[in-house]
Amino acid sequence: MKNQILKILKEEDKYISGEDISKALNVSRTAVWKHINELRKDGYTIESSSKKGYRFLEAPDIPDKREISIPQGQMIGADIQHFDEIDSTNNYAKKIANEGCAHGTVVVAEKQTTGRGRIGRQWQSDTSEGIWFSIVLRPEMKPEDLQVITLAASVAVVEAIEETLGIVCGIKWPNDIIIDGKKLGGILTELSAEPGHVNYVVVGIGINANQDLEHFDYEIRQKAISLKMCKGETVSRSNLLGSILTNFEEVYKGVLLGKNKEIIDRWTKYSVTIGKEVKIAYRNMEYIGTAQSVASDGRLIVQCKDGVTREISAGEIQVRGLLGYT
Ligand code: BT5
Secondary structure, eight states, rough: OOOHHHHHHHHHHOBBOOHHHHHHHOOHHHHHHHHHHHHHTTTTTEEEETTTTEEEEEEOOOOTTTHHEEEHOOOSSSSEEEEEEOOHHHHHHHHHTTTTTOOTTTEEEEEEESOOTTTTTTOOOOOOOOOEEEEEOOOOOGGGGGGHHHHHHHHHHHHHHHHHHHHHHHHHETEEEEETTEEEEEEOOOEEEEEEEEEEEEEEEOOSSSOOGSSSSSSGGTTTTOOHHHHOOOOOOHHHHHHHHHHHHHHHHHHHHHHHHHHHHHHHHHBBBBEEEEEETTTEEEEEEEEEEEEEEEOOOOOOOOOOOOSSSSEEEEBBTTTTTT
């Protein structure tokens, strides 16, 4: 009911009487008044006048289904589940994926209590200044072909940031979103699969949006950055998330159509890895080499100093001069 009232107020864009709303929705005027107060508690600014009724003025920047607009018929984000606080959006996305939720379901949280990075690392996401979300996918693909989905996700993110804010980010293979050598965001892709069959994939994305430097834990303060720190002003999380979801729908369709080359070309445009000297931690060994390109399955091709060309699908790479490798 609350959301139906909000929809009417937004569509009207001028004063509408409590009576008209109550008639349209077949509820009492007291009920309308109660729901309007709840909307105000949610952060909406709604003006009221005893003579004219109610008028919608401003929405809060909460990235939930009320504030994220996506094109009609889009599957990514057709269902958006928003939480004030959660352990990890990836955990919840995996839970509902196991229970059979639809392809494209998105889980967003204002805060995560145990946000995760890769291989057991922590992801600091204890403030609602960031954008923390996970997308459930059900691709008809072989597990070994999935790596390109993470690359496609980073393309969706950097293109959306460029389109909505005019900020050009870099991507460090495979999943770090970088500005000025500092980490703006990361992607954690997890899957449930059997040999030859993927049950689901969860793509978890974290983007530092409106944090100031002091929001970051001391340990990551030197290497983390937010969009606000870069742009000098607060950015709209709902706008950006809407744009990422729409871009993701497009690149994901590309993946299904086998347009890996096009996606990798777009990824390479933003890469801060290709052509650089990198250090690879791979199967308990360390190699130094030059990152040459990304193969069509998403693996990084590195010409190592020992003369061997290695194709890296997982593990760690550090780029010389970036986040630690100097
Ligand atoms: C990542 O891991 O970069 C993947 C991060 C994915 C986070 C999203 S949020 C929504 C979804 N739900 C989750 O629980 N996770 C996903 P990795 O490459 O392992 O990088 C982790 C490292 O980044 C840490 O060890 C820190 O050094 C650094 N770090 C942690 N929090 C950060 C932050 N907010 N900004 C920048 N760097 C951070």
